[in-house]
Amino acid sequence: xxxxxxxxxxxxxxxxxxxxxxxxxxxxxxxxxxxxxxxxxxxxxxxxxxxxxxxxxxxxxxxxxxxxxxxxxxxxxxxxxxxxxxxxxxxxxxxxxxxxxxxxxxxxxxxxxxxxxxxxxxxxxxxxxxxxxxxxxxxxxxxxxxxxxxxxxxxxx
Amino acid sequence: xxxxxxxxxxxxxxxxxxxxxxxxxxxxxxxxxxxxxxxxxxxxxxxxxxxxxxxxxxxxxxxxxxxxxxxxxxxxxxxxxxxxxxxxxxxxxxxxxxxxxxxxxxxxxxxxxxxxxxxxxxxxxxxxxxxxxxxxxxxxxxxxxxxxxxxxxxxxx
Numbered sequence: 001x002x003x004x005x006x007x008x009x010x011x012x013x014x015x016x017x018x019x020x021x022x023x024x025x026x027x028x029x030x031x032x033x034x035x036x037x038x039x040x041x042x043x044x045x046x047x048x049x050x051x052x053x054x055x056x057x058x059x060x061x062x063x064x065x066x067x068x069x070x071x072x073x074x075x076x077x078x079x080x081x082x083x084x085x086x087x088x089x090x091x092x093x094x095x096x097x098x099x100x101x102x103x104x105x106x107x108x109x110x111x112x113x114x115x116x117x118x119x120x121x122x123x124x125x126x127x128x129x130x131x132x133x134x135x136x137x138x139x140x141x142x143x144x145x146x147x148x149x150x151x152x153x154x155x156x157x
Numbered sequence: 158x159x160x161x162x163x164x165x166x167x168x169x170x171x172x173x174x175x176x177x178x179x180x181x182x183x184x185x186x187x188x189x190x191x192x193x194x195x196x197x198x199x200x201x202x203x204x205x206x207x208x209x210x211x212x213x214x215x216x217x218x219x220x221x222x223x224x225x226x227x228x229x230x231x232x233x234x235x236x237x238x239x240x241x242x243x244x245x246x247x248x249x250x251x252x253x254x255x256x257x258x259x260x261x262x263x264x265x266x267x268x269x270x271x272x273x274x275x276x277x278x279x280x281x282x283x284x285x286x287x288x289x290x291x292x293x294x295x296x297x298x299x300x301x302x303x304x305x306x307x308x309x310x311x312x313x314x
Binding site for chain 1: 204205209210216224227228229245246248249253275
């Protein structure tokens, strides 16, 4: 059983969001914004349903948290995200001054650090942690792309 | 008099948006999305009024254009923006597959090319044009920051 208020606990909440994306045929990425040990925003990737290429889980959770706090800066907040942010989302994390970023799985194709080596984009004080609940987040992504391939195969038969 | 349907004509529309931002005490940046010579979205920076650090003119115009077209990809669209996009907005331009990006003024502090040399972030087919109506866009930004300094000075007297 997981203790509450740990990085693993909050990441499991982000994975629940990613599973919602999976069920709605979106690339399964989820995000949670935590402020003083309270979850103030939950979001999942909604690019397809909103027909909006910017509707990544991180972007929605930042806008939602800012709305909740009535503040553009999220200095005391931690963002938990199941897949490493892309450059767009890393830029948003920088602008909103999030103090801590916890990532489950690295993204070799689009990750702002793993692909673009852009650690320097964020404030040097921003704490970044990789690998929390990585296995489950990665498995969910693998299952999603396998499902896509199976569906495409069926469409060709 | 400006011909319609030229880059300068559309950039002047973007500058009109930037002036709205100026009048509302937002950093004066405006953006226009054009598809088949029609303006399908107009936006200006609304970070302060929305208390949302992600509410840059480019982000709002991309979401608005996607809503208008009912499509996440904006392949046949041109984005006119009065200040060079930051990394967040450049990421959004990449994801939405905008085919042409027209910029008035370069941004030495945050520009995705001028500061971060991240030309490679966008698809190599994306056409990028700098310097259209640069002088007026730059003057508007200078006037804004001078106004801010004057206001701050008054607050100290």
